[in-house]
Amino acid sequence: AQSVTQPDIHITVSEGASLELRCNYSYGATPYLFWYVQSPGQGLQLLLKYFSGDTLVQGIKGFEAEFKRSQSSFNLRKPSVHWSDAAEYFCAVGGNNQGGKLIFGQGTELSVKP
Amino acid sequence: EAQVTQNPRYLITVTGKKLTVTCSQNMNHEYMSWYRQDPGLGLRQIYYSMNVEVTDKGDVPEGYKVSRKEKRNFPLILESPSPNQTSLYFCASSDRTGAEQYFGPGTRLTVT
Numbered sequence: 001a002q003s004v005t006q007p008d009i010h011i012t013v014s015e016g017a018s019l020e021l022r023c024n025y026s027y028g029a030t031p032y033l034f035w036y037v038q039s040p041g042q043g044l045q046l047l048l049k050y051f052s053g054d055t056l057v058q059g060i061k062g063f064e065a066e067f068k069r070s071q072s073s074f075n076l077r078k079p080s081v082h083w084s085d086a087a088e089y090f091c092a093v094g095g096n097n098q099g100g101k102l103i104f105g106q107g108t109e110l111s112v113k114p
Numbered sequence: 115e116a117q118v119t120q121n122p123r124y125l126i127t128v129t130g131k132k133l134t135v136t137c138s139q140n141m142n143h144e145y146m147s148w149y150r151q152d153p154g155l156g157l158r159q160i161y162y163s164m165n166v167e168v169t170d171k172g173d174v175p176e177g178y179k180v181s182r183k184e185k186r187n188f189p190l191i192l193e194s195p196s197p198n199q200t201s202l203y204f205c206a207s208s209d210r211t212g213a214e215q216y217f218g219p220g221t222r223l224t225v226t
Contacts, residue, residue, distance in 0.1 A: 009154070017138055034212055043219040044204065045220030051213055091115035094215070099164050100145030101172070102215060 002027050004093050006105035013081050014113045021076040021108050023091030033074040034092040037063055044090070050074065061085070085098065086112045117165040120205050120218035127195055128226055129222065135190045137205030137222050144146065144210055151202040151220075159205075163188055187214050195225040 005024045013019050025031060035047040048059025055067040066074045074091060088109045092102040127133055139146065149172075159172030163182040173186045177199055179191040188207075192199060204210040205218040 004156075034215065044217045045214070049213070092157075092193065094208075094212045096211050096213075098212050099162045100143075100147055100169070100212050100215065101145075101162055102149075102150075102157070102160055102206075102212075104158070106154055106156045 002092050002093070002103050003088070004103050004105035006089075006091055008108045009076065010109045010111070011114060012111040015083050016080050019076075019078045019081045019085070021089050021110070022093075023074045023076065023105060025074065025091070025093045025103075027072075027093050027095065027100075027103075029095045031092045032096070033065075033067060034094070035059065035063070035074070035076050036090045036092065037061075037087045038090065038107075039087045039090045047076070047089075081110075081112055083112045083114065087109055091103050118205055118207055118218035120221050123219060124220060126224045126226065129148060129196055131192050132177045132191070132193050133190075133195060133223075135203060135205075135223070137187050137188045138192065139188075139205075139207040139216065140186065141209075141214075141216065142208060143157060143187070143207040143214075143216075145208045145212070146182070147206045147208075148178070148190045149204045149206065150174065150199075151204065157204060160190070179206050181189065192223075195223075197225050199223065200225050205225075207222070 033050045036044040091105040094102045148160040149157040161180040163169045
């Protein structure tokens with residue numbers, strides 16, 4: 001079955017600390033992988049995406065993610081968190097010729113301590 | 115500017131009163147989808163369309179209808195809304211590869 005798991009429902013980090021949000025997926029075909037961020041009351045903003053090539057992907061706002069096929073993971077990282085990064089983060093997987101369908105994880109809510 | 119628009123952005127209605135949420139994209143995308151977002155469940159696909167007059171069920175289609183009469187529009191219809199359809203709804207469009215995904219701003223629906 002196709003699925004995405006974000007094991008951490010809620011994470012709290014101190015401002016300036018590093019961040020890693022975990023994402024594991026199960027997908028039968030070659031996956032397209034996405035990370036989205038949603039601030040309170042807002043829509044979805046694409047942080048980064050991976051289709052092929054270099055497994056380390058750079059995104060907006062200083063985020064990066066690494067695709068590890070052997071571990072079926074696509075973890076999101078940021079070296080130094082800012083208070084404005086507090087939001088909910090969603091990992092999603094899709095594929096070629098899948099009708100554009102994305103399968104989303106449950107989301108990880110990030111809180112940032114001053 | 116490439117975008118997906120949805121209307122209305124907020125809607126409060128009563129059980130059983132038919133409603134339609136519109137969705138439009140300006141990128142000439144073949145694929146369009148509707149998702150609902152609920153706490154702890156992420157986003158789940160309701161219906162999708164691969165082209166004009168071609169629609170299919172997603173993971174949670176019960177209680178919803180869609181139509182795709184024009185390529186740019188993909189309205190979501192709730193013919194008899196119930197409180198369990200209170201949710202945040204997103205429309206999305208993508209190209210054929212699925213690599214380019216665009217989401218609308220969301221519609222927050224409350225059914226009392």
